[in-house]
Amino acid sequence: MAQIKDVARQAGVSVASVSRVMAGHTGVSEATRQRVLDAVQALDYRPDLAARRLRSRRTDTIGLIVSDIRNPFFTEISRAVEDMAYQHRMRVILCNADEDPEKEALYLDLMRDENVSGVILSPTLPTLARFRASDYPFPVVLVDRCDRETAADAVVLDNVDSAYRLTAHLIERGHRRIVFIYGVTSATGRQRHEGYITAMATHGLETLAKGVPATVDAARTAATELVSGRPLPDALVASNGIILLGLTEALQEARLRFPQQIALAGFDNLPWTRLVEPGITVISQPTYDLGQAAIELLLQRIAHSAQSVRRVVMRGELIERGSSAKRGG
Amino acid sequence: MAQIKDVARQAGVSVASVSRVMAGHTGVSEATRQRVLDAVQALDYRPDLAARRLRSRRTDTIGLIVSDIRNPFFTEISRAVEDMAYQHRMRVILCNADEDPEKEALYLDLMRDENVSGVILSPTLPTLARFRASDYPFPVVLVDRCDRETAADAVVLDNVDSAYRLTAHLIERGHRRIVFIYGVTSATGRQRHEGYITAMATHGLETLAKGVPATVDAARTAATELVSGRPLPDALVASNGIILLGLTEALQEARLRFPQQIALAGFDNLPWTRLVEPGITVISQPTYDLGQAAIELLLQRIAHSAQSVRRVVMRGELIERGSSAKRGG
DNA sequence: AATTATTTTGTAAACGATTACAAATATGCC
DNA sequence: GGCATATTTGTAATCGTTTACAAAATAATT
CATH class of the missing domain: 3.40.50.2300 (Response regulator)
Structure with missing residues (x-):
């Protein structure tokens, strides 16, 4: 493995010049620059990253x-x-x-x-x-x-705003008993919950939210319980894609069709959300x-x-x- | 930032001993070992990885x-x-x-x-x-x-075998015109194709395969074309999850229900495959x-x-x- | 106790680059 | 051409470890 000194020797310059060329530094003549580059090529020289990082104190x-x-x-x-x-x-x-x-x-x-x-x-x-x-x-x-x-x-x-808009959208579609199932382990869940609360309050509706660990299983379990009670909620809303998956599974297991029996919406425009008929309304994140x-x-x-x-x-x-x-x- | 020599000084030993203790080497007395460990703790010493990697020529x-x-x-x-x-x-x-x-x-x-x-x-x-x-x-x-x-x-x-079993399963269920859509960019696509060929040949059936780039879009396009011809295939089989997604989208867009109008199967047990009614038969990979x-x-x-x-x-x-x-x- | 074998320790030389600093060379100006 | 200035180059120190080697200390053997 060629080292910097080999390159220097081959090019007939000092190691400092080689280093300067490699670093793309200014202050090196075009002539030496070219000779170094040729030598680098000829020897297939590749700087040792460990050495460079040790000396320069940067790791990139x-x-x-x-x-x-x-x-x-x-x-x-x-x-x-x-x-x-x-x-x-x-x-x-x-x-x-x-x-x-x-x-x-x-x-x-x-x-x-x-x-x-x-x-x-x-x-x-x-x-x-x-x-x-x-x-x-x-x-x-x-x-x-x-x-x-x-x-x-x-x-x-814009978590709060997006959740607000999503909730408002459901309200506008005539849903009232909207349950928000959100992940309690993350800040996003809480913020989206906040947007939901605001939207519901603004429209004079009672808030019905449930915090869960952000796993498919936890969401499914929670949703199963929710939809086994009466009256059935008008809509379920998930604070992220993982939870949305859990809700969708729960509805399917409970043989509840959406939106006929219960509406559904959530965050994250995952590929499958447009696959399950008739498609799930979501907030798409960039x-x-x-x-x-x-x-x-x-x-x-x-x-x-x-x-x-x-x-x-x-x-x-x-x-x-x-x-x-x-x-x- | 404490260095190895600081630790050595603090522990009253040489840098070599410190290094040995840090490396978990044998051949260092329990007494010095303990003193080094104490010093390390006291100074919150963390070895410099760049230096270690340079000298030891190992990066882990x-x-x-x-x-x-x-x-x-x-x-x-x-x-x-x-x-x-x-x-x-x-x-x-x-x-x-x-x-x-x-x-x-x-x-x-x-x-x-x-x-x-x-x-x-x-x-x-x-x-x-x-x-x-x-x-x-x-x-x-x-x-x-x-x-x-x-x-x-x-x-x-076991790509060939899995594809064989999947194909055989479809044949067993009475399907005959089985089209295999597979990714041509990967070895797995080819091997699974091979298993498909073998299964079809073994059962005296004509092979109908189509290679596509391994993207959702390419698969969807290919499938759309396939299902627009007549007679309709009995079944579509995807060589991986990405392609399976494309096929599923195509069937949905063409308003073809499975398995009533056309059967569907593929590789990769992705979460959504059990979500789209009535669930998609797949080979699950560990x-x-x-x-x-x-x-x-x-x-x-x-x-x-x-x-x-x-x-x-x-x-x-x-x-x-x-x-x-x-x-x- | 003397000798040998073994374990533990320390000194100093790497590892392969970057970069102060000084020296050398080139350039500009009168 | 001579001087000041700007640019380019080289020398050598340095980054913070590991590790070969030798020396010292300890244990084992006779």
Whole structure:
């Protein structure tokens, strides 16, 4: 394996010049530059990253800690982050915290050890509650989950507003007893719950919400119980795609057709939501964009550590399908 | 930030002793061991990974190059790999090649630069065709995709057999004009196609297959065309979950009910396949196990580079649902 | 107790790059 | 051409560990 000194010898220059050329530095003559490049080519020289990182104290690596990689939402975020990162010649270390605050803490520690340039994090509620950007030696951009108080760069959906619009949409379609089933482990669940509450209150309706762990099973169980009571709710609304899946399964098991017997809606425009007849009304999140914005924000922060704290809020899009239609209609 | 020499001073020992304790080496007395540990604790010392990696020439990092992170199959693989890796105190660098051989090559190069301990790869067809383990300075374990000729550690499904069983199942249910729609970009598509061919031939039936790029859109388009001709096929079979999604969408758009008008089946037990009435018959892949087996194989290979080449084949499980039922029944 | 074998410890040389700093060379201006 | 300035180059220190090797301490054997 060729080393920098081999290249220097081959090119007839000093190692410093080689290093400068490799770094794309200015202040090196075109002549030497070309000779170095030729030598690099001839020897198939590739700088040793460990050495470079040790000396330069930079890793050009970013950590991505997602709360649940199985959730297609985060998959898409990861994809965006990864795409952009490699375009900026940065590496990505992916960590899946599985909605477990301990794992999250562990991974954040690991990021410190790795001396990453920055981290993109979708925190669980406990972590978010005590989150202080200054606790970490690297910049952190929150994605998807953030609350009013948190002073950190973040990229999020307009959760409250989207939930409001989704709820209002159902009310407009004539539904009254609307039950909101939301994930209690995440900030998004709570915020969407808030939007639901506001919408119901604004229309003078009684709120009927149920918090559950953000798993398909928990959602299914909760929904099964809900629809076994009487009177049947007019509509069920899920705070995210995982929960929506659970609700849909529950309705199917209970042999309840939507929207004839009960309406259904939720967050996340997953492929299957338009597949189950007559399609499920959802708030579609711009997932790829969210991820892209997150890493762009992070790169900016890395470049200008002193810039003011930013929050990017993206609008969710209501996609109306059959599941939310008027009962009588 | 405390360094090893600070710890050494604090503990009243040499840096070598500290290093030995940190590495969990034997040959250090219990007394010094304890003093070092105390000093480490007191100073909150964390070894600098860049320095360690430079000197030891080991990174304890593995590269995971998946062909399409949006495919839930690979998501689950990633999850397994990541879980196991961190349990073995190894890092994971995730790369998404997006079914693009060039990106794949680029990432494999990057793995070389990173000096990874090993790589888990699900190669595209071109990459697989010219794959020679000896071309890489690190061990590689193939996952999901591998062919007869390739001399490399691999973990795969029994593709041919599973496809055979799935096809035979449809034949048994009385279907005759069975069309197999498969992804031409991957080895799995071809192998499953092979199983289909064998099953059809064994039963004296004409084969009707169509290769498509492994995307939802391509599959939908192909299926739409297929079902617009007459006579209508008895059944459509998809070689993976992405294609199955496309087929299902096409049938829905064409307002064809299954199994009444046309039967449907495929690979990958995705959550939605049991959601669309009356459920889709699928071959379920043990995804998490596949990932787990892959990294275990890799770790073994890293530990014993000379061990003989291994192939782990896992059995797919036929999950029978309504979509494959007898037409008349 | 002397000798040998074994375990534990310390010193100092790597690992392969980056980067101050100084020296050398080129350029501009009168 | 001579001087000041700007640009380009090279030398050598440095990043923070690991580890070969030798030395010291301890244990085992006679």
